[in-house]
Amino acid sequence: MKRLKTALMTLKGVNIFLPEKACLIIFQMKKETSNEPTRSELEILQVLWEFGPSTARFVNDHLNQHIRPVIYMSTLKLMQIMVEKGFLEKDETNMKHIYRPAQEESKTKALLLDRVVDTIFKGSAGNLMMQLLGDKKMSEEEMETFRELIKKMDQK
Numbered sequence: 001m002k003r004l005k006t007a008l009m010t011l012k013g014v015n016i017f018l019p020e021k022a023c024l025i026i027f028q029m030k031k032e033t034s035n036e037p038t039r040s041e042l043e044i045l046q047v048l049w050e051f052g053p054s055t056a057r058f059v060n061d062h063l064n065q066h067i068r069p070v071i072y073m074s075t076l077k078l079m080q081i082m083v084e085k086g087f088l089e090k091d092e093t094n095m096k097h098i099y100r101p102a103q104e105e106s107k108t109k110a111l112l113l114d115r116v117v118d119t120i121f122k123g124s125a126g127n128l129m130m131q132l133l134g135d136k137k138m139s140e141e142e143m144e145t146f147r148e149l150i151k152k153m154d155q156k
Contacts, residue, residue, distance in 0.1 A: 036112065041082055043067055044075070045101055045108065053091070053100040 037045060047059045060075040079099055082088040091098040101108075121127040138146075 036115065037087055037108070040078060041087060044079060044082065045087065048088070048099065048101050049105040053098045055096050055098060059099070
């Protein structure tokens with residue numbers, strides 16, 4: 001009887017042995033379906049959108065000073081993973097590797113917002129706006145900006 005090569009895989013905290021090919025397929029599926037940045041990845045993207053192309057050290061220092069304590073090696077590893085996922089691009093021409101977002105900020109935010117509208121508000125941008133306007137106190141300046149946007153939409 002031929003023995004299958006098996007590999008240990010952890011799924012939702014449970015260790016299981018699967019044929020090696022099954023583990024590879026599951027890993028590839030998981031990699032392909034992660035097309036939205038995680039919270040930690042978004043924090044890194046926010047730094048890069050604000051300050052432009054930067055080293056992992058700069059991003060890590062900014063996160064530590066302004067967001068939350070993080071370990072440099074964790075930031076570096078996450079940024080390397082983000083390159084593999086296609087969220088970041090890495091310039092290796094210099095000794096210090098420089099990272100930059102692969103997509104514009106507005107494009108990423110539009111994708112995430114569309115996902116929120118579709119999943120939470122059943123595709124209704126109006127319901128999202130009602131939720132936003134009803135829950136938050138807005139300054140007069142913000143209210144005026146919204147009025148102007150609505151006027152522009154009415155003119156189209």
